[in-house]
Amino acid sequence: MLAVDYVNPLIGSIGHLLTATSPTVSLPHGMMKLAPITTPGIADKYLADRIFGFPAGCASLMPTRNAALSDPASLSSLYDHDLEQATPYAYSVLLEDEGIEAEMTASYQSAHYRFRYPDASVAAISVGFPANGSLALLSERSAVVQGTLNGVTHYTFLAFSQPVERFGEWRSERQAGCMLRTKAPEGLLEVQAGISYIDAEQAKRNAGSELDGRSFEQTKQAAREIWQSALSRIEVTGGSEEQKTIFYTSLYRSLLNMSSITEDGRYYSAYDGRIHESAGRDFYVSDNIWDTYRCLHPLQLLLDPERKQDMIQSYVRMYEQCGWLPQFPFVQGDLPVMTGNHTAALIYDVFAKGYRNFDAAKAFEAMKVNATEVTMLPWVHGPLTELDRHYMEQGFYPALRPGESEWVKEVDGFERRQSVAVTLEHAYDDWCIAQFARDLGYTEDYEHFMQRSQNYRKLYNDATGFMSPKSADGEWIEPFDPKYGGGLGGRDYFSECNAWIYNFHVQHDIEGLIELMGGPEKFEERLDALFTEQYDGSKYRFLGQFPDATGLIGQYCQGNEPAFHIPYLYNYTASPWKAQRRLREIMKLWYQATPTGICGDEDNGAMSSWYVFSAMGFYPICPGKASYEIGSPLFERTSIAVGGGKTFTIHAEGVSERNKYIQAAEINGRPLAEPRISHADVTGGGVLTLRMGDRPNKTWGAGSIGAAAVGGMDNI
Structure with missing residues (x-):
């Protein structure tokens, strides 16, 4: 078995008294770091009962079949660890409430997401961002999100595999967001994200330089190979x-x-x-x-x-x-x-x-x-x-x-x-x-x-x-x-x-x-x-x-x-x-x-x-x-x-x-x-x-x- 296949990012996700770990998807020393956003207030990540989204820099993505939610800020889903797979290079889970399969993988300054809906005719995605932030649609297939976190402006460029349209938005003292509706052939929607601390154009370039022309599986495989190369610097034999x-x-x-x-x-x-x-x-x-x-x-x-x-x-x-x-x-x-x-x-x-x-x-x-x-x-x-x-x-x-x-x-x-x-x-x-x-x-x-x-x-x-x-x-x-x-x-x-x-x-x-x-x-x-x-x-x-x-x-x-x-x-x-x-x-x-x-x-x-x-x-x-x-x-x-x-x-x-x-x-x-x-x-x-x-x-x-x-x- 390869070194990368031994890694279990869920180790430590229940703390003995204080802070627990998260199943982080990233590359070694990478700028983009991903982990499912779980129930607020439950510090032991493994014990959290619900997933509220998937991070994309200053944005968060949460697929749904209901674009007309009365309270989209509370959108979440029950999930089961037996229907979850966590690795250093990719994460996947079944969002049980809506039957949506969600996956994410990463490059250094970008991420690739794949959502499989059970019904292609009712596909939507909620995009959250800081209360001081905004989302601007650049085209029917791209958007830029901007928001300030801890005094630093973050930029996230989003590219969608299918056309999307803005359906609704919300804003509170703590967060904001909007709902995007799409028609996903065969129930599949992919999203590519690039992040930057410089400007929106740089976020777009970061996504393009790392992800253009890549399928989700290609991004995932590239991340897997990078981790295998890094981890195999130390090779062990024997032991359990x-x-x-x-x-x-x-x-x-x-x-x-x-x-x-x-x-x-x-x-x-x-x-x-x-x-x-x-x-x-x-x-x-x-x-x-x-x-x-x-x-x-x-x-x-x-x-x-x-x-x-x-x-x-x-x-x-x-x-x-x-x-x-x-x-x-x-x-x-x-x-x-x-x-x-x-x-x-x-x-x-x-x-x-x-x-x-x-x-x-x-x-x-x-x-x-x-x-x-x-x-x-x-x-x-x-x-x-x-x-x-x-x-x-x-x-x-x-x-x-x-x-x-x-x-x-x-x-x-x-x-x-x-x-x-x-x-x-x-x-x-x-x-x-x-x-x-x-x-x-x-x-x-x-x-x-x-x-x-x-x-x-x-x-x-x-x-x-x-x-x-x-x-x-x-x-x-x-x-x-x-x-x-x-x-x-x-x-x-x-x-x-x-x-x-x-x-x-x-x-x-x-x-x-x-x-x-x-x-x-x-x-x-x-x-x-x-x-x-x-x-x-x-x-x-x-x-x-x-x-x-x-x-x-x-x-x-x-x-x-x-x-x-x-x-x-x-x-x-x-x-x-x-x-x-x-x-x-x-x-x-x-x-x-x-x-x-x-x-x-x-x-x-x-x-x-x-x-x-x-x-x-x-x-x-x-x-x-x-x-x-x-x-x-x-x-x-x-x-x-x-x-x-x-x-x-x-x-x-x-x-x-x-x-x-x-x-x-x-x-x-x-x-x-x-x-x-x-x-x-x-x-x-x-x-x-x-x-x-x-x-x-x-x-x-x-x-x-x-x-x-x-x-x-x-x-x-």
Whole structure:
């Protein structure tokens, strides 16, 4: 079976507590993204009972047999998942109320729809659009829809396979639309759509360049072939059919993040409200950087370094256009959400791994602006506040004491200060900036940011053994509960997780963290305790306070990104076998080929990219260091096309569900004693051989503790 045929986009379409996935039809990094529009208010897409239409940019299409509906805005249909087919490249479903078969497929900036009516004499289609929008018929076979969403004007060009006529229209405060009537020979109506952020004529050109002369089946087949080519960059053999389904579905979701919005060599940027020439390099938006810097971007870099460098240059362009590095860049501009300056990690990771096709000096300038001139407050964009100035003078973000009222007006009332998370996450980002400064020859900046990278030490409380909040006067906040402290989502002190997770949020200086915790043995004990510590009461009480902390094993929460690197920290102890054990447990428990098969918010592919790396058997524990930690692969053989005609293969001899422990390892025939490999090992091609067994070899990889962090704070 081909890789594309393993993908099941319905995995994760029921959320464990929060956001579910949608069965998205798109091309890798495509601008056009499609998923059925289901019942409003039902967040679990799989459980939604009705379909209200199919998106086409700023428009939505809903076929019907009744053009004279009294309330066309409420048009919808019951549907059945047993009569539905979802793939990365196409979606089809029976609209049961009217017996209409609906299908859609996509190209990069266009989509193709096919509707089969049971009675050709009564065919119509409802076209919805934003309340501020409009539909203009250009001819009896074409129309253009225009509407503004989140401050950006969208254009959709529609081409119909049969003549249509306007029959009625409606408008309310929230939406508008019109009904189009048609005579569909043999009950068939096809619609082609092109989208643009530039103008209506460009939307028409986008549709024409991608779809002219193509039948629906040809568009669908082309999309299928593109996905097969993208997914087959990683080929796996062995493992179960379910594991392959989860793996390739995870890889599919990892390739949706960041979309090119370049149209015929131009792009609209919301970062300055202007249309720019692309100068031969695509402009990418749509990224959840707090989530994706950890392993999604490193995965994309491994598979497509040329595209990744264009993405980095896109970030540089955004900085040039708006004056700072965005945190969550989208079509409508930046959404300054979550915590940290993690574009620093994204950019430096690419540079550290040897890829330089972007303006490195300008990128460093942008990283430095974010680190010194923009507030660190979560979910806020603006100039420095008194809290930032305190950080720069004292080296930690101050917390409020219990019951103390907030007086800093810039603090978001819901997101709070997140004082410990802000300090720890920025310490890591500052390490990335320091390494970049060193590589570029900026000695003074290197020394300054290296000093800041050690600020995490100021919040480690020796008395309790936890990263803990301090008030502005430097006193520990008391009382402080490392499990329940910080209110909803821990946001007074942390970001969606508690102190048990943030205790290990020092990716850049693991040896320094080990030292703080009393040495390798004590550090290992703390890791062990993380996976067994319970809730001091009911689990529902814990999840009620930490709804993002799903996928629990003790206090470890696979359902939220700050936990991702933690199992691999066992590689920095005398027991790398514990990493192998825990990783297999996590993959088995919290990833399944079912609608509930993703244990937390997918966050633009973050959850899925962790699985791709872990199932292959290695992981980038610290973006910015050109190395990967070895875990426990699921497949007998995994081959990765790394470019230049080279292939890197992980061969896990004797691997099975029982045989999860590494007995011995070789890289290109050379014995490997450490539980890690370099980026150069991977991109140079060759074979990593892991000999697997059902009981741990407690000596393999255990003698490399001192060298594990490769000098502690400096880059590999």
